[in-house]
Amino acid sequence: MNEKQPTIVDVAREAGVSIATVSRAMTGGSVSSVSRRKVEAAAERLNYRPGYYRSDPIKEAKHFIAAVLSSQTNPYYAAMCEGITAEAARSGYKLLVFSYPEGTSCETVAADLLDLRPAGALLAGFPTERSVNPETTRASLMRIQEAMPLVAIGPPVEGIECARQTLPDPSQCVRKAMAHLCMLGHRRIAFVGGDRSARFSTIRENAYYEEVQRYSCRRDPMYVMLTGTNVQAGELGVSILLGNHAREDHPTAIFAINDLVALGAMRQLHRMGLSVPGDMALVGCDNAFFTQYLTPSLTTIDLHPYEHGRSAVAELIMSISAGKPIAFNQSFESTLIVRESCGAALGVRTFEDAP
Amino acid sequence: MNEKQPTIVDVAREAGVSIATVSRAMTGGSVSSVSRRKVEAAAERLNYRPGYYRSDPIKEAKHFIAAVLSSQTNPYYAAMCEGITAEAARSGYKLLVFSYPEGTSCETVAADLLDLRPAGALLAGFPTERSVNPETTRASLMRIQEAMPLVAIGPPVEGIECARQTLPDPSQCVRKAMAHLCMLGHRRIAFVGGDRSARFSTIRENAYYEEVQRYSCRRDPMYVMLTGTNVQAGELGVSILLGNHAREDHPTAIFAINDLVALGAMRQLHRMGLSVPGDMALVGCDNAFFTQYLTPSLTTIDLHPYEHGRSAVAELIMSISAGKPIAFNQSFESTLIVRESCGAALGVRTFEDAP
């Protein structure tokens, strides 16, 4: 965190030109293409960023912290952002949210953070979640960590360790949902939504397999529909799911990887003439605002993103004032919100049902 | 936009101390309390902010623009934020969103913007929408405008003129909704939601009165329910509305000031045993994502916040490169999204119905 950053003088020496030429090259002044190439190469070698003369005490005094969220649309991250904002304001820090379009690379994020040099940075879901090239992602994260206190929210990615990584156990929601459904008597439970490029999705998928095992549920590869994460994904997933099975092999319950998928599933079920929860129990995930207003209202899992955002900021600010990463080790329980979409217990359980 | 900002030297002269003392006073070094007071007084008088030594070309080169949104929760602003992000990315600018808790004053925003000195600033809904003290709000806006190109989105506030103020006509949605409902034969139309402290709300309320006049609708002060802007506001509004009138005086249609209010209204109507659109037509506003999934799906007005955000950024960037405010004068049509919640035409229109 305290190593000397290279200055324009270092770059000039490395490139064999004057500092004026380096400055012009960086700011788009008129330089010959050969000089520009030399400067760029040298800057790249030294990992130089202009603007470091904004020295530390200033950024400290300014009390800016930066947050990068993987999505603004997603209600989960929206709620988290509110928590982040609230806690930052409470503790006197100003919050700057870097807003990027989908699919921005981690290198871009790192470059921008190093340009701005806030007092600390918060990475939520991004960019550990999806990465084109793990190696450059790793390097970028390292560069950020060297320059400022960093707290990442989300499941850790193998080989990419952050100083502080805080996460609600991403499989817990699956376990709670499966426990609830099995308690109600379901043993044919489908998993709808998600995709293999998203880390949280595969974690939940794996948790699903474990729970299927634990409760001796029906093991059927066709019960897993990784169709995506939006409303259409739910519609598509259900139509494939039910199209692929004879009526008597239909699952009796669906766990949807998020509430949008659950919504799509509910619509498609309705379209196909199946009732929820009569013919199919349904559990969503995220406790999105609209779930309480659906008919039937949706049983879902609250991951408490607001509190999680708050706590991540608190952790970050403690790290900033301590000058070193602080282990916070707060655990986040997900809570099951029972509503109408699972109905009553399935059938009557007799001794024959027991293993 | 180009006046000299006061420097530490000015403050030192004004306070009658050395620049070193000023610097120490600002960064929390050891200074006597009397010096500190002198420095603070001088800084206040001159409106001094440290950090201006980050000279103009840097902020230009970095291509940071800042956006301040009045709310992150509101789906309207969320969509606008996406548009802003997209356009900023497209044109190579980095977008920083200042995230504040509800009710932050305009002075705070101005101070932060002047600290960061981005290449340009975008104010959406905030802080022209609600202001505690119009005079300080005005002064703060002026300070921002002196320091950087500024584009404000939202209805202008009397006495507070921005260099560039871009807005979708906030009354147009009311006019389109009323025209649609009247075309369907309704003449007893209620206005539910909003509150007098929000500028956009009173503009729409006034537009409602005008349209009531134009179409010779029933004029009834109890048809106007300024109960707020969330789901509960809709529930409350409808229960008062219907509680206050004999059955034959019930309105036949409701315009809700936004989709959340419409959702609440729909629920309350359902609870009271009235069907939509059978017993009551309903129009919302904002075309929030969930409206298409309601049963019945909600007729609403799309204000095109995404495009509006894009265009505001385009305008801002043109102003930045031109070095002066650019009039863009793009108009934003709201569009009526006809769905199920208004049903078919009300009754059969005979010659007697005509005025």
Added chain:
DNA sequence: ATATCGGTTGTAAACGTTTCCACAGGTCAA
């Protein structure tokens, strides 16, 4: 041949700020 010109470069001076250093003045104990 010389003059002119556009493009590229380095030197050095700015910029607004922090920080090192030395000094002035005060307090306190011997």
Added chain:
DNA sequence: TTGACCTGTGGAAACGTTTACAACCGATAT
């Protein structure tokens, strides 16, 4: 009274950077 030791202060140097200025180089025009 002296010496030691604080505290607050200003001068000046340093920081990393941009930029005005002058010099240089090669090419083209006369």
